[in-house]
Structure formats: structure tokens, C-alpha cells
Amino acid sequence: MYYLRLADSILEIETSEQFEIAENMKHFFVEQADGCTVAARYKVYIDKELQVIPEKVKYYSQNLLVFEKDFCEYRIHFFPGTNIPTAYSCETSSGIIEIHMLEQAFPKHEMNLMFLETLALEKIFLMQDSLVLHSSYVIYKDKAILFSAPSGTGKSTQADLWKRYKGAEIINGDRSILKLTGNTVQSHGIPFCGSSKINLNKSAPLAGIFLIEQAPENTIEKCSPAQAIRKIYSECSINHWNPNSIETAFQIIEKIVNRVPVYQFKCNISEEAVNLVHRELFE
Numbered sequence: 001m002y003y004l005r006l007a008d009s010i011l012e013i014e015t016s017e018q019f020e021i022a023e024n025m026k027h028f029f030v031e032q033a034d035g036c037t038v039a040a041r042y043k044v045y046i047d048k049e050l051q052v053i054p055e056k057v058k059y060y061s062q063n064l065l066v067f068e069k070d071f072c073e074y075r076i077h078f079f080p081g082t083n084i085p086t087a088y089s090c091e092t093s094s095g096i097i098e099i100h101m102l103e104q105a106f107p108k109h110e111m112n113l114m115f116l117e118t119l120a121l122e123k124i125f126l127m128q129d130s131l132v133l134h135s136s137y138v139i140y141k142d143k144a145i146l147f148s149a150p151s152g153t154g155k156s157t158q159a160d161l162w163k164r165y166k167g168a169e170i171i172n173g174d175r176s177i178l179k180l181t182g183n184t185v186q187s188h189g190i191p192f193c194g195s196s197k198i199n200l201n202k203s204a205p206l207a208g209i210f211l212i213e214q215a216p217e218n219t220i221e222k223c224s225p226a227q228a229i230r231k232i233y234s235e236c237s238i239n240h241w242n243p244n245s246i247e248t249a250f251q252i253i254e255k256i257v258n259r260v261p262v263y264q265f266k267c268n269i270s271e272e273a274v275n276l277v278h279r280e281l282f283e
Contacts, residue, residue: 028191047103074090126249133209142205156196162274165275183259207281213267228257229257
């Protein structure tokens with residue numbers, strides 16, 4: 001049995017064969033549940049071939065096909081750019097998520113990012129009042145600061161500036177988990193980290209979210225709740241084919257923006273950009 005700890009919840013993973021945990025994943029696994037909430041239970045099987053026939057298709061992309069059969073949601077994962085399935089998963093009536101993996105696709109039997117892609121984490125997080133935000137994540141003075149934007153806009157650059165000029169610790173350069181905890185919002189680390197290769201498993205109360213946009217001058221403007229909800233939603237990992245998931249995500253985001261300030265941050269690559277955010281949050 002393996003125990004993956006994310007956002008103070010445990011994912012319990014039982015496998016038909018022994019797996020190795022990838023080196024950059026080990027700090028997200030624990031020896032036992034330690035009294036934490038078990039958010040999901042998985043049974044993982046390695047098969048020499050996969051036999052699953054899609055029925056009521058709800059979503060299709062290059063890497064994923066989602067369909068419904070006997071009132072259960074099935075997901076088929078593919079090798080990128082091909083129609084060759086690598087794994088499929090389904091929720092059983094017993095509350096177990098059953099995953100079948102193609103042996104050829106997982107020859108090392110390793111729990112890596114490709115393995116984690118099959119766990120439908122974004123769906124599990126919503127059930128725990130959490131969601132995944134596309135953002136770089138730093139901790140400064142025991143508080144989390146997030147910089148969110150589409151890829152290539154400069155999220156990790158702003159995180160690097162905070163490390164250089166304020167000694168902040170970079171927790172993740174690409175994504176973070178936001179979790180409602182009482183009247184506060186906690187930011188948590190996640191294994192997925194894009195090209196930054198930084199994915200520490202650390203948590204901190206969230207001080208603010210900065211929606212960044214490249215600009216020659218640095219300016220900050222606090223977003224209205226409606227603006228913040230719309231822009232944060234666009235950067236979250238959500239099952240857009242599932243109306244219930246969309247509704248739950250909006251409810252969580254609305255609570256987040258009512259607890260944490262969200263800013264539109266037009267910025268350049270300078271110490272001044274760091275100081276402007278610092279004054280807003282800490283002075």
C-alpha cells in the first residue's frame with residue numbers, strides 16, 4: 001500500500017505489483033495515513049493489453065477521453081499525439097477508483113508524473129474544498145504568495161525575483177493547490193511543476209494572488225470579486241465536461257476571493273516589481 005499526501009489529505013493506492021516511487025515524488029509520500037482524511041482509494045492493475053470500449057463520450061482531447069458507462073465515469077489516457085491507450089480508470093460502486101495500466105507504457109513500474117495523471121486529482125481535490133491553480137508559489141514570512149497567468153507570461157520569473165531580492169522560498173514554479181480551511185485559504189505544494197522542476201511539499205496561509213501581465217511599468221490594482229472569480233477560474237484545472245465540477249469550482253473560488261485579496265499585477269522584471277507587491281501585502 002502507498003500513501004500519497006497532498007493538501008493534508010491522503011490518497012491510498014493499492015497496486016497489483018510493486019512500484020518504485022520516482023525520486024522527485026518521494027517527499028509527497030508517507031509511510032501511513034497518520035490520522036489524515038483519506039480522500040480517495042485506488043486499486044491499480046498492470047495489464048498486458050487494455051480492452052475498454054467507449055460508450056457515451058463526454059470529452060475528448062489528444063491525451064484523454066472521458067465517457068460514461070453504467071452510470072460510472074471512465075477515463076482513457078493516451079500516449080501524447082497517438083491513439084494508443086496507456087491506462088484507463090473508472091469509479092466502482094464500492095467507492096474505489098480502479099486503474100488499469102498498460103505494461104508497455106509503465107515498464108519500470110514507477111510512480112511518476114505520468115502515473116499521477118491517471119489519478120484524476122483535480123476531481124478529488126474539488127471534493128476536499130480544494131482546487132489546482134496554474135501559478136508560481138513562494139513562501140515569504142510564513143505566508144504564501146501566488147503569481148498566476150497563462151504559460152510563458154512570467155510566473156516563474158516573478159518567483160525568481162522574490163527569491164533574489166527578498167530571500168523567499170520557491171515552492172513550485174507552475175502550480176499550487178488552494179484549500180479552504182475554516183475561514184482561511186491554505187496554499188499547498190503539488191508534484192506537477194512544469195519546466196521549473198521545483199515541487200516542494202510545503203504549505204502556508206495564502207496572503208494574496210497576483211494575476212500577472214507583462215508591462216513596461218509596474219502597477220497593481222485590486223480586482224473586484226467578479227473579475228477575480230472569472231480570471232482565477234480560467235487558470236484552474238477543472239473538468240469542464242462535468243456541470244457539477246464547474247459549479248463546485250465556482251463555489252470554492254467565490255469563497256477564496258472573499259477571504260484573500262486578488263490583484264491585477266502589470267509588471268516587468270525588476271526589484272521594483274517585488275517591492276510593489278511587498279508594500280501591498282506587508283507594509
